[in-house]
Structures are given as C-alpha cells and as structure tokens.
Amino acid sequence: MPELPDVEGFRRVLESCVKGRVIRRVDVRDAGVLHGTSVRRLRDALEGRRFAAPRRHGKWLLARTASDGPTLLLHFGMTGQLVCAHPDDETGAHDRVLFTVSGGRQLRFRDQRKLQGLWLADDDSQVERMLDRQGPDAMTVERKEFQAALSSRRGRIKTALTDQSVLAGLGNLLADEILWRARLHPATRAGDLTEADLRDLHTHMRRTLRSSVTAGRVPPRDSWLTGRRDDPDPHCPRCGHPLRRTRMSGRGTVWCPRCQPDAD
Structure with missing residues (x-):
C-alpha cells in the first residue's frame, strides 16, 4: 500500500x-x-x-x-x-x-x-x-503537536500512528518500523507514553521518513525491520531474536519481543 x-x-x-x-x-x-x-x-x-x-x-x-x-x-x-x-x-x-x-x-x-x-x-x-479529517502531516509535524496528538489517545500506539485523523501519512510498514526503532511495543497505550517516549518516537519517525522518502518507499533493507518481516522465519535485525506476528485493528503487525517488550 x-x-x-x-x-x-x-x-x-x-x-x-x-x-x-x-x-x-x-x-x-x-x-x-x-x-x-x-x-x-x-x-x-x-x-x-x-x-x-x-x-x-x-x-x-x-x-x-x-x-x-x-x-x-x-x-x-x-x-x-x-x-x-x-x-x-x-x-x-x-x-x-x-x-x-x-x-x-x-x-x-x-x-x-x-x-x-x-x-x-x-x-x-x-x-x-x-482534507478536514486529516491530522497533521507526519513529515512536517512539530514535536509538540505530535506529542499533543498522541498523548490524548486512549488506544494502542500502533493504531494511533496509523489513524489518518491523528497523523496523516503513516501506514502499516512505517508504523511497525518506527515502533521497532523506538523500542515500543505496538500494543502500548498511547496515553501511557511518557514525554521522553514521545520525544524519542518523534525523532525516530522523522529519521525513518527522511530515509524512506529518499528511497521512494519504505526500503526493505536487511538492517530494517521492513527487510525481515516477510521472511519465512523472520528474526530481528538488531538482536537476532525471532520476530512475532499478530493482527492489530485488522492490520498485520510485526515486532521483536526482546527489543519491544510488552508494557503490561
């Protein structure tokens, strides 16, 4: 997509x-x-x-x-x-x-x-x-607006990131990639994230987007989660632990249980 x-x-x-x-x-x-x-x-x-x-x-x-x-x-x-x-x-x-x-x-x-x-x-x-129902553009949103948009959400952070009324532009691949880089479990409640968590998440989002825009897509590099998620037996490119898959709000979701431990 x-x-x-x-x-x-x-x-x-x-x-x-x-x-x-x-x-x-x-x-x-x-x-x-x-x-x-x-x-x-x-x-x-x-x-x-x-x-x-x-x-x-x-x-x-x-x-x-x-x-x-x-x-x-x-x-x-x-x-x-x-x-x-x-x-x-x-x-x-x-x-x-x-x-x-x-x-x-x-x-x-x-x-x-x-x-x-x-x-x-x-x-x-x-x-x-x-475009009235679109949130701020993910490429240009400032950190304070990003934090305000997410901290008010009650649902999971993966769902919030892919909700176009919250933040416009992120899809399934980008959300999983950004959360993996930020070491956040996709089921973490957005409202439970600390200011430091949100600041770090914003930084990783901007870096991921810059690299992806340069490549013209979310690049399937071996050093990226995106490059491993579709392997028959996918392992984390950072720690080597087996990746896990599930569905979240109808979307296929991939994460590393070691790098992204469940907040619960």
Whole structure:
C-alpha cells in the first residue's frame, strides 16, 4: 500500500512530468475511479489549464492548476500509482485516467484495485473541507503537536500512528518500523507514553521518513525491520531474536519481543 514516501515519489513524478504544461486532453478509461465528479466535469475543469506545483498532505496528492484553477486530489489506496509516459506508448490494463499535456507527455493514473481514486475541488476552501479529517502531516509535524496528538489517545500506539485523523501519512510498514526503532511495543497505550517516549518516537519517525522518502518507499533493507518481516522465519535485525506476528485493528503487525517488550 502506498504510504507517505510513495506519495512523495508520485508528487515528484507529477512535477517533473507535467508541471507548467497545458492539459491538452483528459481521457477517462474507467469512471469508477472518479469520486464526486463526472467525466465531463473533469474534462471541462482541466482541459486548457496548466498544472501548477503539486503538494502532498499525508497520503493525498494535490495536483493544483495555475491561476487559482481547480485542484485534482489523488489518493492511491492500496495499488495506485502515477506514471509519466508518451501519448503513443501502449496503455496498460490498469491505466484508468490519462492526462495528455503539451510537450508530448502523458501522466497516467494507474490502479489495479480501484479502492480510492480522484476527486476535484473548485477552490482552496473545498480542498480544505475534503482534507478536514486529516491530522497533521507526519513529515512536517512539530514535536509538540505530535506529542499533543498522541498523548490524548486512549488506544494502542500502533493504531494511533496509523489513524489518518491523528497523523496523516503513516501506514502499516512505517508504523511497525518506527515502533521497532523506538523500542515500543505496538500494543502500548498511547496515553501511557511518557514525554521522553514521545520525544524519542518523534525523532525516530522523522529519521525513518527522511530515509524512506529518499528511497521512494519504505526500503526493505536487511538492517530494517521492513527487510525481515516477510521472511519465512523472520528474526530481528538488531538482536537476532525471532520476530512475532499478530493482527492489530485488522492490520498485520510485526515486532521483536526482546527489543519491544510488552508494557503490561
């Protein structure tokens, strides 16, 4: 599933592929990925405009258009991605919407499972309303705001980290990786964490995100929990102890019982 580093990578794809270019044509090959807008409205709103600099908030990508034009909002669900291509390149079975721009380039929204998709906002106030339930972005949130957001939660810290209304951008892989680095058991109650725990957690989150954004995803390195979690017999890359797996709030969760002892 695309998480913050993946979406930041898609932001770079969009920027390098179409920023500043005129949208010549919008081809919707599958209207099932459109939410709250029609094919005709999407075309009328975007064709003839220029893409401006995009921005990202959590797992959302905001493809703005120039001169205070409408904004295209993209959410990639579990299998979505953006691809920069040439208009003459063969389209794939999962290419849902194609944006052909000046200069012979085409941006493609590709998604196999279609769990999320594309929205259209007429102005900034509508963008704000669409993102109203999103918490602060995990990449830019300051430590005090991070501590305030988590210390008020009663549930488990793993659940709080992946709740987009608390903190926007973290998914399953990132949450497990960050908790492993911070030596916190995923079932620890968020409200039980000390100020020192939260400070340390924020530090590890920022470091993990910086490395992941550079790599364009959560990298499956041998020195990372992510690089070992899918092994047939996974062991902790730090201490060598066998890793454990469970499901927490419906999510597959991996941790090291030696490095991350149960707080109870």
